[in-house]
Amino acid sequence: xxxxxxxxxxxxxxxxxxxxxxxxxxxxxxxxxxxxxxxxxxxxxxxxxxxxxxxxxxxxxxxxxxxxxxxxxxxxxxxxxxxxxxxxxxxxxxxxxxxxxxxxxxxxxxxxxxxxxxxxxxxxxxxxxxxxxxxxxxxxxxxxxxxxxxxxxxxxxxxxxxxxxxxxxxxxxxxxxxxxxxxxxxxxxxxxxxxxxxxxxxxxxxxxxxxxxxxxxxxxxxxxxxxxxxxxxxxxxxxxxxxxxxxxxxxxxxxxxxxxxxxxxxxxxxxxxxxxxxxxxxxxxxxxxxxxxxxxxxxxxxxxxxxxxxxxxxxxx
Amino acid sequence: xxxxxxxxxxxxxxxxxxxxxxxxxxxxxxxxxxxxxxxxxxxxxxxxxxxxxxxxxxxxxxxxxxxxxxxxxxxxxxxxxxxxxxxxxxxxxxxxxxxxxxxxxxxxxxxxxxxxxxxxxxxxxxxxxxxxxxxxxxxxxxxxxxxxxxxxxxxxxxxxxxxxxxxxxxxxxxxxxxxxxxxxxxxxxxxxxxxxxxxxxxxxxxxxxxxxxxxxxxxxxxxxxxxxxxxxxxxxxxxxxxxxxxxxxxxxxxxxxxxxxxxxxxxxxxxxxxxxxxxxxxxxxxxxxxxxxxx
Numbered sequence: 001x002x003x004x005x006x007x008x009x010x011x012x013x014x015x016x017x018x019x020x021x022x023x024x025x026x027x028x029x030x031x032x033x034x035x036x037x038x039x040x041x042x043x044x045x046x047x048x049x050x051x052x053x054x055x056x057x058x059x060x061x062x063x064x065x066x067x068x069x070x071x072x073x074x075x076x077x078x079x080x081x082x083x084x085x086x087x088x089x090x091x092x093x094x095x096x097x098x099x100x101x102x103x104x105x106x107x108x109x110x111x112x113x114x115x116x117x118x119x120x121x122x123x124x125x126x127x128x129x130x131x132x133x134x135x136x137x138x139x140x141x142x143x144x145x146x147x148x149x150x151x152x153x154x155x156x157x158x159x160x161x162x163x164x165x166x167x168x169x170x171x172x173x174x175x176x177x178x179x180x181x182x183x184x185x186x187x188x189x190x191x192x193x194x195x196x197x198x199x200x201x202x203x204x205x206x207x208x209x210x211x212x213x214x215x216x217x218x219x220x221x222x223x224x225x226x227x228x229x230x231x232x233x234x235x236x237x238x239x240x241x242x243x244x245x246x247x248x249x250x251x252x253x254x255x256x257x258x259x260x261x262x263x264x265x266x267x268x269x270x271x272x273x274x275x276x277x278x279x280x281x282x283x284x285x286x287x288x289x290x291x292x293x294x295x296x297x298x299x300x301x302x303x304x305x306x307x308x309x310x311x312x313x314x315x316x317x
Numbered sequence: 318x319x320x321x322x323x324x325x326x327x328x329x330x331x332x333x334x335x336x337x338x339x340x341x342x343x344x345x346x347x348x349x350x351x352x353x354x355x356x357x358x359x360x361x362x363x364x365x366x367x368x369x370x371x372x373x374x375x376x377x378x379x380x381x382x383x384x385x386x387x388x389x390x391x392x393x394x395x396x397x398x399x400x401x402x403x404x405x406x407x408x409x410x411x412x413x414x415x416x417x418x419x420x421x422x423x424x425x426x427x428x429x430x431x432x433x434x435x436x437x438x439x440x441x442x443x444x445x446x447x448x449x450x451x452x453x454x455x456x457x458x459x460x461x462x463x464x465x466x467x468x469x470x471x472x473x474x475x476x477x478x479x480x481x482x483x484x485x486x487x488x489x490x491x492x493x494x495x496x497x498x499x500x501x502x503x504x505x506x507x508x509x510x511x512x513x514x515x516x517x518x519x520x521x522x523x524x525x526x527x528x529x530x531x532x533x534x535x536x537x538x539x540x541x542x543x544x545x546x547x548x549x550x551x552x553x554x555x556x557x558x559x560x561x562x563x564x565x566x567x568x569x570x571x572x573x574x575x576x577x578x579x580x581x582x583x584x585x586x587x588x589x590x591x592x593x594x595x596x597x598x599x600x601x602x603x604x605x606x607x608x609x610x611x612x
Binding site (some may be wrong): 022255 | 450451453454455457458459460461462465466467469470471542546549550553554555556569573576577580581583584586587588590591594595597598599602
């Protein structure tokens with residue numbers, strides 16, 4: 001197990017470095033000068049040069065990268081061009097809100113997806129299977145930013161039951177588990193949960209259906225094992241793959257919540273990112289994407305290790 | 318010599334056994350859901366192409382006094398948008414850009430990704446390492462995040478959306494192509510072809526492509542729905558197609574303010590995205606079972 005962990009870590013490090021290079025280069029594939037956003041139109045050559053060296057933009061690219069990554073590993077992601085505040089602090093509080101949304105969505109999505117997928121796989125090729133499959137493919141196909149708007153139309157505009165935007169009276173900083181806050185969480189997390197419900201249900205259905213048609217299930221029945229105990233064996237066989245799909249989905253939820261956060265004005269990383277896009281605040285853009293991508297990379301690592309821990313076949317390969 | 322050739326011709330069976338693709342086609346036609354979805358997608362594409370000949374209103378013509386009229390308003394079957402433009406015309410014209418930016422990146426990524434995967438899987442060694450580790454780095458980003466990151470760095474515009482979405486879909490296709498190629502390469506008949514002196518290019522062209530292209534193609538079709546949703550999503554965020562062009566994601570964005578006045582008009586562009594993506598998914602599922610491809 002320990003050897004496997006080391007092997008995975010050695011593999012992940014170059015990927016993480018590559019991810020940081022792409023985030024760094026984002027600023028440099030951007031057309032135009034990153035300084036034009038902050039400099040007044042009538043700035044003199046000297047002022048521009050002073051600003052350039054203040055942001056380190058006068059040095060060659062590899063040197064700029066080395067300086068940037070050197071600071072980033074100590075938690076310094078530079079200063080936002082628009083607000084002048086440290087990027088790391090803004091990203092940290094925004095990611096906290098995004099995580100809250102992503103975790104709530106997965107708490108809704110995973111049990112429903114697992115249950116639906118298992119039922120459909122168990123009753124394969126029956127009417128139940130077809131209903132679940134139809135529901136799952138609808139969930140996978142729905143553009144969730146549109147679904148969010150439809151839910152707002154129904155539950156906020158027409159019925160007036162739930163708020164349509166924001167994270168509650170505490171604003172972006174103060175979250176509390178009371179009804180005044182939780183009611184702000186309901187619509188965005190349900191919207192965000194629909195796609196992973198579909199994906200988890202589809203995967204688990206195929207998985208469980210395949211396992212039921214394997215020889216060992218026949219053998220267990222043949223030796224007279226009770227139905228409930230056979231199910232336990234099937235679930236144990238399905239667990240590693242189901243777990244890895246859910247882990248990946250959690251990562252996607254965090255990175256993919258950008259559109260949903262925009263729809264609901266949820267003060268998370270996606271909201272921060274879309275502000276950064278409109279103000280062309282490149283350090284903020286760079287920092288947010290780096291943190292989200294590295295979170296996704298570590299999520300993958302955790303999933304792989306957890307999968308190996310419960311499935312002895314993986315360690316050996 | 319001629320005699321031998323003649324006998325060979327006579328010995329040829331009169332009826333040829335139906336080929337693989339004929340079988341696929343027949344199975345696909347027997348799947349009513351897949352056929353319906355194919356027809357819907359084709360109709361949407363044809364309507365988008367021939368939009369100027371359908372006798373629709375001008376999709377750009379705004380009117381201050383006819384803003385946000387309801388569905389069924391005289392002269393405007395699907396009502397009007399926040400600038401008084403005809404919704405029906407804008408939805409049909411909107412298919413042009415939405416379908417173009419939603420489908421072309423998958424086609425481009427299919428060619429580039431398959432080529433990269435084929436080369437990496439067939440050649441192996443350090444070329445494989447370079448290609449696949451680079452692919453891994455791009456794969457480390459959630460697709461939505463990568464699309465938004467590249468699009469926002471490049472700025473809004475149709476070409477930039479095409480570029481960023483193509484980059485997003487190359488890594489998954491290259492991975493599928495690489496693993497399919499690597500498993501075919503390990504088969505005995507490839508060794509036999511090499512032993513008889515076939516060059517790498519000939520072997521790839523004659524023996525490998527035919528065996529790996531099916532699974533890669535099916536996988537690529539399963540990405541079209543995601544690509545459509547992402548393309549419209551970029552426009553929804555304001556980093557895709559620029560106004561005043563009709564595009565479903567952009568329309569969904571500009572109509573957001575209308576949800577308090579005429580909510581069902583505001584939801585219409587999303588219905589179009591939903592129907593298209595659902596049909597693309599069902600079409601891909603139908604193709605997968607007709608071609609008998611396992612994940």
